[in-house]
Amino acid sequence: MMQRRFLLSAAIAAPVALAGCASQTLADYAGEKPLLDLAQYFNGRIDAHGMFQDRSGKIVKRFTVLMDCQWNGNQGVLDEAFTYSDGSRERRVWRLTKEAHGRYTGTAGDVVGRAVGQTSGNAFRWNYTLNLPVDGKVYEVEFDDWMYLMDDRVMLNRATMSKFGVRLGEVTLAFTKR
Template structure:
């Protein structure tokens, strides 16, 4: 009898799963503490992170020394990465605060303009990054979600994809002294 209803049950579960909507920043509008990006990303910060592949295996660990500065609605965020294999990278973001919790950003290795939106304690940050791998450069998409935990700690989870196919995830913990 169960065999008879199994296809129907699977169909119903797949239909429900396809109806589930992805989160949007406004889902977090009432969450506290409220993220003021210009305030949090002002001055020195430290981050610890890792990259996991599609299977969940940690393939790279890193630390980041960050320094942010703001003049009105314009900000600069300097990021100095040190990877567990000793490799170093630097990215400098130029940030612009817009009305209604929106932000844009550019950096030398970012294609076009990054788009961000803050609501409550969360920031969604989306961009395409030129990623060098073994002598080639690939353009990959990042869908970053950052959550302010308290006045010192912000957590970041990013999905990296190419052609809509998930390549892996980046997880970061930011600390503001």
């Protein structure tokens, strides 16, 4: 009787536990509005406010970003000027290419190889490896970026940063188009 209860409990709990392991996919957002067109949203001046949280949830860095973005056909340039809460500054210039079927590729000076991404509905998933300087050393870390267009002015961004598959922390950003 006891073994039967255990098996029944396990059978009921397994789908619940597995559902907790499921991750989001772009298809989950296919019907969401407003539709995200990166070339339309990232065109002009954009302000962003963000933070980096380590894997324990502690906020390690806060920052602002001033972005100057422009597109010519399927080619876009996103010039980002970061100012961190400790007063340090950083600049990253993304060069994006809009491909077919909502796909994008991109490069930047501190990105290893090419970034790849795709839109679906109001969402954009962007994956890349970044050379991240920390205490005089540079580490290659992977970013899994998810952006969600809320309305014509606001987009929210949540990125998971990892190395060798180990989650290091998360970056959260709120973009506001001027």
